[in-house]
Amino acid sequence: MGLLNVSTRALLADQVVLQTTGHNIANVNTPGYSRQSVALQTVPGQFTGNGYIGQGVDVAGIVRSQSELLTRQSAAAGAAQSADAVRAERLGQLQDVFSGGSAGLGAAINDMLNAFADVLGAPTDITARTVVLTRIDETAARMRTAAGRMDEIQAAASAQLQSSVGVVNDLAMQMAAVNEQITRAKGNGQTPNDLLDRRDQIIRDINQQLQTTQIPADDGSVGLFVAGSQPLVLGNTATSLSIAEASAFPGSGQARLFFNRPGAKPVEMDDSLLGGGAIPGLLRFDNHDLSEGRNLLGRMAMGLGLALNQQQNQGLTLDGQPGKNLFGLPASMPGHTSGAGVGTVTFSDPTRFAASDYEIRFATGSAGQVVRLSDGQATPFTDPAQLAAQAIDGLRFDLTRPGAPGQSMLFKPFGTAASNLQALVHAPRDLAAANPVMAAMGSANGGTLQLAGLKATGLPHPPGLVLPANANPAATPPIAGGVQLQFDAGPPMRYDVLDRRTTPPTTVATAQPYVSGAPIAIDGWEIRLQGAPNTGDTVLIGNALDPQYGDRFSRDTGNASALMDLRDLKMFDESTLSDGYAQAIAQVGTRTQSAKFAADLSRTIAANLERDRTAISGVNLDEEAARLIQYQQAFQASSKVMQVAQNIFDALLQGLAR
Structure with missing residues (x-):
């Protein structure tokens, strides 16, 4: 037996x-x-x-x-790889928005500015003026198209975020059920291997969406925690997650992940604590990468529009009227806050714009600091009046009501600028190509003075452009009008400034140093002269609408030349206006390539760890x-x-x- x-x-x-x-x-x-x-x-x-x-x-x-260590390492590496991959994919789509070539936005901007050259050659040619306005309208349309494409990318990312959160919630419920089955099976003294495999796979699947921390319990269940301490799964209980707008800045469009604790107010989780997974990757893209793309595009739209509007406003149309804005732009943008603060941001100097959002953080009373979020640079202020008086990166923050200590306000000055850009001038005669001032060399000049340039700048503002007085022969005594520069050959070479609205003329400034080719700025207009004067030589600057000049202004293209010269204006982080789009392409491209490199690296690490885990399991x-x-x-x-x-x-x- x-x-x-x-x-x-x-x-x-x-x-x-x-x-x-x-x-x-x-x-x-x-x-x-x-x-x-x-x-x-x-x-x-x-x-x-x-x-x-x-x-x-x-x-x-x-x-x-099975190796518990390799299983956890593989899950964590998979989370990092998923976050990097989804961010790199979305950045690739954003990079397509900032495309080059003849169909790109940069080509439209250059074509628009170069079109002023035809107006310089033929100031009264309606066709040449029409081409300029067509180019302006095309530039605005491409700006709106690019902004619309960003809206589509954001909508797709938001939909994917909602889908990923739904996947996590479903998997969390499955894991809670498996936890309960494992706890019951453990009672017979044997290990339910297939249930353990299923639970590990659920954990890996959850980590693809959101990185978790796993803590085993004595009864055989495993607790899953997100953002460091929030219990997503605890025993046989699962808690849901949701995506909603940041509670601190309603209306700002910033997305946040919320932990919906039963019977309590949802907890807004800090993005920096979420770790890896598709959800943190999409949140980082939406709140940071896409926001920077919008700021780059919006800064370009706002800077370009303001610069052209300001110069257009200094000129005269073919009918002798002051130029009106070429682009429709918002005068101010409101701040976002859930606290007591109320305020707006206005635009002053387009050459100093930074592609960034700004946060005002209130410390004590009405004092605080303005933080540029792109690099964290802070500018302190003691009260709202002092803040409104200073320009920060070409912006002015006007607080009608400060926030309480510890509260913040978020300002997105460039977020929607491109999507709302519109061309306002459609009649060719309304293009302000002429200077509002004219210059003439004295008839008795004996030196080599020559006019090298004349334009209205409106600077400083205030007071802005102040035109020379018109002549009035009927006055007693007669008024010659205009502003006269009277030179002394020196050495050193100098000039006096005379206002000819009185007889004799009133001396405004004396013994000003003269340098050939250097600009002479007076009353919001600027003249450049070349050559050496003789003592007694003069230059007269008069109002272009002075009746004594007739319709000479209609054949003047000084303001069109100034508009075209904006190509070389240093505006976007020391880049010229014509090169600003190329710089934006470089910034987005660099970020995209960095993200792709990170995705490739994390993919390799995840594959190696998964191979090591598979070698055992x-x-x-x-x-x-x-x-x-x-x-x-x-x-x-x-x-x-x-x-x-x-x-x-x-x-x-x-x-x-x-």
Whole structure:
């Protein structure tokens, strides 16, 4: 009977091993499956006077081949890889918005500014003026198109965010259910390997969306925590997540992840604590990368529009009227806050704009600091009046009501500038190509003075452009009008400024140093002269609408020249207006390439860790096939032992029957 019992146990053990091997082979392609093996143990021998006689083999348990360390490392690396991959993908779409070539925004800007050259050659040519206005309208349209494309990218990212949060909530409920099943199964003293595999796979799937921290409990369940301490899954209880607008800045469009604790107010989680996963990657893209793209485009739209509007306002149309704005731009932008603060930001100097959002943080009373969020640079202020009096990056912050200590206000001055850009001038005659002032060399000049340039600047503002007085021959005594520069050959070369609205003229400034080619700025207009004067030489600057000049202003193109010269105006971080778009392309391209490099690196790390995990947990078909043969032979041998035992038992019974 002992031999029969040994063979029976062996047959049962071999059957379990063969079934487990078949289970491994059947699940070779099942995600998250860990290879299982049978742990065998010797049955304690029976003591006899001749020693212990073996009693065969028993199955001690089914063991799951798995490394807890590698499983966690693989899940964490997968989270980082997912965050980098989704961000790199979205940045690639953003990079497509800032495209070059003839269809790009940069080409439209250059074509628009270059179109003023035809007006310089033919100031009264309606066709040349029409081409300029067409180019202006095309530039505005391309700005709006680029902004619209960003809106589409944001909508797609928002939809993906909502979908990812839904996936996490569903997986969290599944894990809570699996936790409960594992806890119940643990009561029988054996490990439910397939349930453990399923739970590990759920954890990996959740980490693809949002990185988690896993903490095992004594009852066999595993708690999942997000953002450091929020319990997403605790035992058999799952808590949901949601995406909503940041509570601190309503209306700003900033997205945040919220933890919906049962019976309590949702907890807004800090983006910096979320770690890896598609959700943090999308939040970083939406709140930072896309915001920077909008600021780059909006700063260009606002800077370009303001610069052209300011210069257009200084000139005269073909009908002798002051120029009106070429582009429709917002005069101010409101701040976002959930506190007591109320205020707006206005635009003053387009050459100093920074592509950034700004946050005003109130410290004590009405004092605080303005923080440029792109680099964290802070500008302190003591009260709203002092803040409104100073320009920060070409912006002025006007607080009608300051916030309470500890509160903040968010300003996005450039976020919607491109999407709202419109061309306002459509009649060719309304293009202000002419200067509002005219200059003439004195008829008795003996030096080599020549007019090199004349334009209205409106600077400083205030007071802005102050035109020379018109002549009035009927006055007593007659008024000559205009402003006269009277030179002294020196050395050093100098000039006096005379206002000819009185007789004799009033001396405004004396002994001003003269440098050939250097600009002379007076009353919001600027003249450049070349050459050396003789003593007594004069230059007269008069109002272009002075009746004594007739319609000469209609053939003047000084303001069109000033508009075209804006190509070389340093505006965007020391880049010229014509090169500003190329700089924006470079900034977005650099960020995109950096993100792609990070995605490639994290993909490699995740693949290596997953390979290491699979090397331990994965099923090798060759190995399993070899085990099938091995345990098939063992099963056959055990059957043979049973057959022999049966024959011996039969022979024994026959002998006893005699």
